[in-house]
Amino acid sequence: MNDRFLAVCRGDAPDATPIWFMRQAGRSLPEYRALRATHDILTLCRTPELAAEVTLQPVRRLGVDAAILFSDIVVPLEAMGVALKIVPGVGPIIESPIADESGIDSLAPLSPEDGVSYVLETIGILRKELDVPLIGFAGAPFTLATYLIEGGPSKNQARTKALMYGAPKVWHRLMHVLADSMLAYLRAQVSAGCQAIQLFDSWAGHLGPIEYGEFVLPAVKRIMDGLKASGVPRIVFGVTTGELLGLIAESGADVVGVDWRTPLDVARTRTGEAVILQGNLDPAVCLAPWETVRARAGDVLERGGGRNHIFNLGHGVLPDTDPATLKRLVDFVHDWRPDA
Amino acid sequence: MNDRFLAVCRGDAPDATPIWFMRQAGRSLPEYRALRATHDILTLCRTPELAAEVTLQPVRRLGVDAAILFSDIVVPLEAMGVALKIVPGVGPIIESPIADESGIDSLAPLSPEDGVSYVLETIGILRKELDVPLIGFAGAPFTLATYLIEGGPSKNQARTKALMYGAPKVWHRLMHVLADSMLAYLRAQVSAGCQAIQLFDSWAGHLGPIEYGEFVLPAVKRIMDGLKASGVPRIVFGVTTGELLGLIAESGADVVGVDWRTPLDVARTRTGEAVILQGNLDPAVCLAPWETVRARAGDVLERGGGRNHIFNLGHGVLPDTDPATLKRLVDFVHDWRPDA
Numbered sequence: 025m026n027d028r029f030l031a032v033c034r035g036d037a038p039d040a041t042p043i044w045f046m047r048q049a050g051r052s053l054p055e056y057r058a059l060r061a062t063h064d065i066l067t068l069c070r071t072p073e074l075a076a077e078v079t080l081q082p083v084r085r086l087g088v089d090a091a092i093l094f095s096d097i098v099v100p101l102e103a104m105g106v107a108l109k110i111v112p113g114v115g116p117i118i119e120s121p122i123a124d125e126s127g128i129d130s131l132a133p134l135s136p137e138d139g140v141s142y143v144l145e146t147i148g149i150l151r152k153e154l155d156v157p158l159i160g161f162a163g164a165p166f167t168l169a170t171y172l173i174e175g176g177p178s179k180n181q182a183r184t185k186a187l188m189y190g191a192p193k194v195w196h197r198l199m200h201v202l203a204d205s206m207l208a209y210l211r212a213q214v215s216a217g218c219q220a221i222q223l224f225d226s227w228a229g230h231l232g233p234i235e236y237g238e239f240v241l242p243a244v245k246r247i248m249d250g251l252k253a254s255g256v257p258r259i260v261f262g263v264t265t266g267e268l269l270g271l272i273a274e275s276g277a278d279v280v281g282v283d284w285r286t287p288l289d290v291a292r293t294r295t296g297e298a299v300i301l302q303g304n305l306d307p308a309v310c311l312a313p314w315e316t317v318r319a320r321a322g323d324v325l326e327r328g329g330g331r332n333h334i335f336n337l338g339h340g341v342l343p344d345t346d347p348a349t350l351k352r353l354v355d356f357v358h359d360w361r362p363d364a
Numbered sequence: 365m366n367d368r369f370l371a372v373c374r375g376d377a378p379d380a381t382p383i384w385f386m387r388q389a390g391r392s393l394p395e396y397r398a399l400r401a402t403h404d405i406l407t408l409c410r411t412p413e414l415a416a417e418v419t420l421q422p423v424r425r426l427g428v429d430a431a432i433l434f435s436d437i438v439v440p441l442e443a444m445g446v447a448l449k450i451v452p453g454v455g456p457i458i459e460s461p462i463a464d465e466s467g468i469d470s471l472a473p474l475s476p477e478d479g480v481s482y483v484l485e486t487i488g489i490l491r492k493e494l495d496v497p498l499i500g501f502a503g504a505p506f507t508l509a510t511y512l513i514e515g516g517p518s519k520n521q522a523r524t525k526a527l528m529y530g531a532p533k534v535w536h537r538l539m540h541v542l543a544d545s546m547l548a549y550l551r552a553q554v555s556a557g558c559q560a561i562q563l564f565d566s567w568a569g570h571l572g573p574i575e576y577g578e579f580v581l582p583a584v585k586r587i588m589d590g591l592k593a594s595g596v597p598r599i600v601f602g603v604t605t606g607e608l609l610g611l612i613a614e615s616g617a618d619v620v621g622v623d624w625r626t627p628l629d630v631a632r633t634r635t636g637e638a639v640i641l642q643g644n645l646d647p648a649v650c651l652a653p654w655e656t657v658r659a660r661a662g663d664v665l666e667r668g669g670g671r672n673h674i675f676n677l678g679h680g681v682l683p684d685t686d687p688a689t690l691k692r693l694v695d696f697v698h699d700w701r702p703d704a
Contacts, residue, residue: 182648182682189652229604232625232646234663264569264604267625285572285607306572308522312529323574342522 026156029090030219032300032334033257033278041325041333042089043357044159045350046261046281047340048082049094053347055081065110066102069095072145079150079158085347087354090157090220091150093213095143097163097224098171100209103139105132106172114177121175121183124191128198134205136212144216151217160218162209164225164260165202165243172198181230188239199243207250214254222259222281223247229264229283236268241275248276259302263339269294284338288327301328304338310345310353317349321356330362366496369430370559372640372674373597373618381665381673382429383697384499385690386601386621387680388422389434393687395421405450406442409435412485419490419498425687427694430497430560431490433553435483437503437564438511440549443479445472446512454517461515461523464531468538474545476552487556500558502549504565504600505542505583512538521570528579539583547590554594562599562621563587569604569623576608581615588616599642603679609634624678628667641668644678650685650693657689661696670702 028042050056056078059068068074078094098108098116107119122128136144150158163171171177173184188195210221228240244260251258260272261281272280273295282291282303291301309320324335335357341350368382390396396418399408408414418434438448438456447459462468476484490498503511511517513524528535550561568580584600591598600612601621612620613635620639622631624646631641649660664675675697681690 180648180679180682182651182684185646185648186651189649189656229625233627234660235646264625266606267627267630285569285604287573287607290607306525306575308520308525309529311522311526316529320574339520342520344522 026089029157029334030257032332033220035300035332037331040358041328041330041335041360043335043354044088044090044092045082045086045337045341046092048086048088048350049078049092050341051343052341052345052350053081053085055085065096065112066099069099070142072142072149075142075146076149076153079146080153083154083156086351088156090159091154092159092222093143093147093150093161093218095146095161097161097168099143100134100136100140100162100205101168101172103136104134104205105130116171117176118171122169122172122198123187125194125197127172128194128201131201131205133201134208136209140209140212144212147213147216147218157219158217159220159222159259160210160213161222161224162206162213164223164228164240164247164262165199165206166231166240167225167227167262168202168206169198170227181227185235188235192239195239196242199240200246203243203246207247210247210251211254214251214256218256220257220259221251222261223277225260225262225265228262228268229266231268233267233271237271241271244272244275244277252276257300261302266291266294270296273299279334281336282338288324288333289329297332300332300334302334302336304336305353307337307339307342307345310337310349311342314349314352317353318356321353322360325357325360325362366429369497369674370597372672373560375640375672377671380698381668381670381675381700383675383694384428384430384432385422385426385677385681386432388426388428388690389418389432390681391683392681392685392690393421393425395425405436405452406439409439410482412482412489415482415486416489416493419486420493423494423496426691428496430499431494432499432562433483433487433490433501433558435486435501437501437508439483440474440476440480440502440545441508441512443476444474444545445470456511457516458511462509462512462538463527465534465537467512468534468541471541471545473541474548476549480549480552484552484556487553487558491557497559498557499560499562499599500550500553501562501564502546502553504563504568504580504587504602505539505546506571506580507565507567507602508542508546509538510567521567525570525575528575532579535579536582539580540586543583543586547587550587550591551594554591554596558596560597560599561591562601563617565600565602565605568602568608569606571608573607573611577611581611584612584615584617592616597640601642606631606634610636613639619674621676622678628664628673629669637672640672640674642674642676644676645693647677647679647682647685650677650689651682654689654692657693658696661693662700665697665700665702
């Protein structure tokens with residue numbers, strides 16, 4: 025069992041810096057594309073043997089130090105009664121966006137064993153196959169709310185913010201409902217075998233620190249608190265969250281994901297020393313010649329300081345990335361040592 | 365003549381905090397929509413009487429302390445020989461995106477008097493009509509390059525970054541060509557009567573500080589240096605540039621625009637005290653009830669400290685904004701005074 029990732033999460037010194045990639049399972053791998061040629065994304069998510077296979081593909085090919093469950097953040101929403109589809113090249117599209125209190129009433133609290141049993145079954149298969157830790161995940165309440173309110177991906181989250189500012193009580197109720205369901209979802213993933221969890225708050229970086237603290241952080245904290253007793257490391261990640269890193273650390277997260285815009289040494293001044301940082305090579309760097317990848321990854325490692333650091337990209341792997349570059353990057357990170 | 369905006373730019377203490385809005389001329393105003401019903405955007409930009417009228421509309425209605433020329437950042441690109449269109453709801457679409465050196469060869473250096481004489485004519489009309497300062501503008505080389513390379517708006521600027529990392533010599537040549545043409549464009553705008561200029565580097569915030577410093581800042585600095593002798597205030601603005609604010613200040617800009625993610629007091633610790641800050645109310649706040657707008661605008665003013673501060677939004681006015689809210693906001697900012 026490769027324990028590098030969990031060792032860093034525990035605060036121990038690992039034999040090398042652990043590395044995995046957000047979206048490592050997916051579009052950049054030919055073996056994934058082959059499966060996608062005959063199955064849509066939600067079918068892959070709902071079929072345990074296939075979801076397990078997609079989760080395993082990058083572990084086999086790249087030698088990463090953790091697997092992340094193949095799924096989508098909207099999967100539990102569907103199980104809460106939200107009619108939706110995933111449109112390739114666009115993202116999730118919600119049939120009836122939430123506009124007011126009645127939209128929240130229509131959300132059924134998630135019962136993971138009934139609604140997403142296939143996810144739990146996938147986890148069971150994976151734990152038998154994997155020799156690296158398995159990371160489970162969920163979308164964070166704010167990010168899920170943006171999809172539910174905007175009806176799909178949005179440039180500026182204007183409707184979401186209008187509801188947040190205009191009807192704060194309704195907003196907090198929505199955050200509460202989503203937090204409780206995602207907490208149940210993540211607890212079920214841990215019970216089924218996940219050894220760490222990551223909360224993806226992809227769009228939280230559209231908020232400034234005052235709004236994040238008032239309208240989002242309480243729901244994130246509720247999830248972190250609710251998972252504390254489980255003992256698994258809890259990661260929180262979002263994009264353009266540079267100004268929010270201190271608040272995200274206050275949520276109780278053990279690991280804070282950092283996007284590529286904020287150098288890790290700067291990030292550490294905001295989160296404090298105790299928190300483990302995850303990140304943060306610009307995914308677009310992996311499209312560059314190897315010498316550039318090596319130099320930029322080396323800079324990330326130096327700024328990470330060789331301790332309390334899990335190497336990752338600053339966001340998901342881009343579809344055009346050559347898997348050979350990712351493999352080389354894994355080896356480079358494993359071979360790297362901090363200057364004595 | 366309302367001199368409030370220029371007074372702050374000179375470092376003087378104005379009688380009240382000046383305010384204008386990015387995208388104040390445009391989609392949120394019914395009188396603009398009426399014009400758009402019969403003219404497309406590029407026709408409005410190319411017709412001096414109409415472009416002047418659109419520029420004047422928000423000054424009349426809102427009482428802002430500066431006008432910004434109505435145009436589009438792609439207007440000079442067209443005059444450089446780039447075939448393009450603006451697709452409503454999408455943005456600029458470039459017919460033949462630049463992929464290599466030959467694409468740069470095909471760019472004709474901008475000769476403003478020949479290529480965009482209608483812009484200079486618009487400025488002449490406006491100076492006779494306006495009793496507030498007129499701000500000219502151009503897109504910054506990086507942001508223009510993203511459109512030229514991606515062919516339109518892009519989520520992750522992957523092609524742009526691939527060229528930047530993969531062919532740095534080609535990249536720097538492109539930056540140089542664009543910087544020289546935008547410098548000529550802005551100088552012509554100042555000669556025609558603009559009393560300040562703003563460089564819009566909307567997408568520069570997709571880069572971390574190392575990349576910005578190496579691949580973008582030299583071109584911005586070239587433009588700032590080239591305009592210094594003109595004596596007009598030079599503003600640089602971009603979105604998600606929190607980590608870049610110190611570098612942007614190093615460009616020589618007199619005024620640094622700040623997006624809403626970074627509180628102004630935090631921004632000041634990065635730019636230094638000498639720089640004037642412009643911003644930074646979240647545009648989505650203007651969709652909220654007035655009490656929220658008032659409270660959040662008050663917070664922006666407090667953090668701005670009542671000195672070296674031009675009030676603005678942290679990005680452009682959203683189309684659904686009620687102009688009455690903007691008017692009320694202008695009055696609120698003018699009435700506000702720092703605590704004694």
